[in-house]
Amino acid sequence: MLTSAPRGTKDILPSQTRHWHLIEQVIAQLCQEYGYEEIRTPIFEHSEVFHRGVGDSTDIVQKETYDFTDRGGRELTLRPEGTAPTVRALLEHKLYAGPQPVKVYYQGPMFRFGRPQKGRLRQFHQFGIEVFGATTAQVDAEVIAMAMDFYRRLGLKDIELLLNSIGCPQCRPGHREALQQFLEPQKEEMCQDCKSRFDKNPMRILDCKEEKCQKLSHDAPTTVGYLCDDCNNHFTEVKELLDAAGVEFTLDERLVRGLDYYTRTAFEIISKDIGAQSSIGGGGRYDHLVEKLGGPPVPGMGFGLGLERLLLTMEEQGLLETEKAEKRHIFIASIGEGTKTVAFGLMQTLRRQGLFVEMDYQDRSLKAQLKTASNRFQAPYVLIVGEGELEKGEVTLRAMNKGTQENIPLYEAPERLYALIQEDRDREKG
Known part of the structure; x- marks a missing residue:
């Protein structure tokens, strides 16, 4: 149906974009303060970027990627997440060869084919950050604290930070073996996905959302009990740093995240206000992803936060502000023959001074225009351009909030209005 957006996508209407602008402004300010610079990668990449980076055993690659072949026979994929493309850009442009760490952020649309539901779309938007070139626990703590700071600045309440360590290539094999031994007798009772995960990546079974699999793995060994000394010390320091920063967290030993590239620190942020899809963001450390995509050993840490779920x-x-008024500083009403040209010229002059100005485009009566100025635009000042006034070289300035009006010379109008708006701005600042 041509009058409906594709299933799993959503229009962002003019009445809603101001909410997005608010979030984008907070993102820009936050990242500037934390020392992150913006990076913008293509919306589609070579499919291998995600198959090698995200992992062939993940639900994202197996079930959710939008893959296509272009007219040149190239296998391409709409990006389902932002980390792997950022790593690809890091390698292509050799950003790792400059000063370390490299700290970047991104925001934009991602694409995953899944069953659309509340808070989950097929085209969705993420705000993410990545730090390359540092293995210290301070980086992990900064990334986590930054995510929580972002939500705090937007006023979110009742959100919970879940934290875990999933080890490294040195200690994870011991956990893998213990987990497989525990689950082997129950393998045939698992869902089809977990049967597949059993050999490819059994740790992902702990993250299965099927109630049956959750019960079967309830007492299964977790990664924390198998951490090597380095991973254990790293995780202890991360927790100490978060405590020092006043960031509250809950340990969740079953948290493993849905992407294969994570090592050591993993975290997730949830809100109980949006139903079953309670995760609003998360991230972790990925010290071997750059190598996996063909680069040198460059450690990484980052997060991805869903903006639709945030909203x-x-x-x-x-x-969220619900008022619908499109506020303007000035509304210009024109009445009579030859007034529209003068009104239009005044409007553009005032706009060039940085003022928000609107005028009537529909030949309505003065009464209707004043109603529009007051109800729709909440304009504190209306400039009335009438035939009689123009013959005298004047216009009428009406102060809507005071209920007063006066005639002023046409040539003085721009300077007079600019001065009035500046006075109002200074008064609002206190």
Whole structure:
């Protein structure tokens, strides 16, 4: 149906974009303060970037990627997440050869084919950051604290930070063996996905959302009990740093995240206000992803936060402004023959001074224009351009909030209005 957006996608209407602008402004300010610079990668990549980077055993690659072949026979994929493309850009442009660490952020649309539901779309938007070139626990703590700071600045309440360590290539084999031994007798009772995960990546079974699999793996060994000394010391330091920063967290030994590239620190942020799809963001450390994509050993740490789920949470918590008024500083009403040209010229002159100005485009009566200025645009000042006034070289300035009006020389109007708006701005600042 041509009058409907494709299933799993959503229009962002003019009445909603101001909420996105608010979030984008907070993102830009936050990243500037934390020392992150923006990177923008293509919306599609060579499919191998995600098959090698995200992992062939993940649900994302197996079930959710939008893969296609272009007219040149190239296998391409719409990006389902932002880390692997950022790593590809890091390698292509040799950003790792400059000063370390490299700290970047991105925001934009991602694409995953899944069953659309509340808070989950096939085209969705993420805000993410990546830090390359540092293995210290301070980086892990900064990334986590930054995510929580982002939500705090937007006023979110009742969100919970879940934290875990999933080890490294040195200690993970011991956990893998113990986990497989525990689950082997129950393998045939698992869902089809977990049967496949048993050999490819059994740790992912702990993250299965099927109630049956959750019960079967309830007492299964977790990664924390098998951490090597380095991973254990690293995780202890991360927790100490978060405590020092006043960032509250809950240890969740079953948290493994849905991407194969994670090592050591993994975290997730949840909100109970948006139903079953409670995760609003998460991330972790990925010290071997750059090598996996063909680069040198460059450690990494980052997060990806879903913006649709964030907006849904803000709406549920009453944090979104619902007023529909499109505020303008000035509305110009024109009445009579030859007045529109003068009104249009005044409007453009005032706009060039940085003022928000609107005028009537529909030949309505003065009464209707004043109603529009007041109700729709909440304009504190209306400039009335009439035939009689123009013959005298004047216009009428009406102060809507005071209920007063006066005639002023046409040539003085721009300077007079600019001065009035500046006075109002200074008064609002206190």
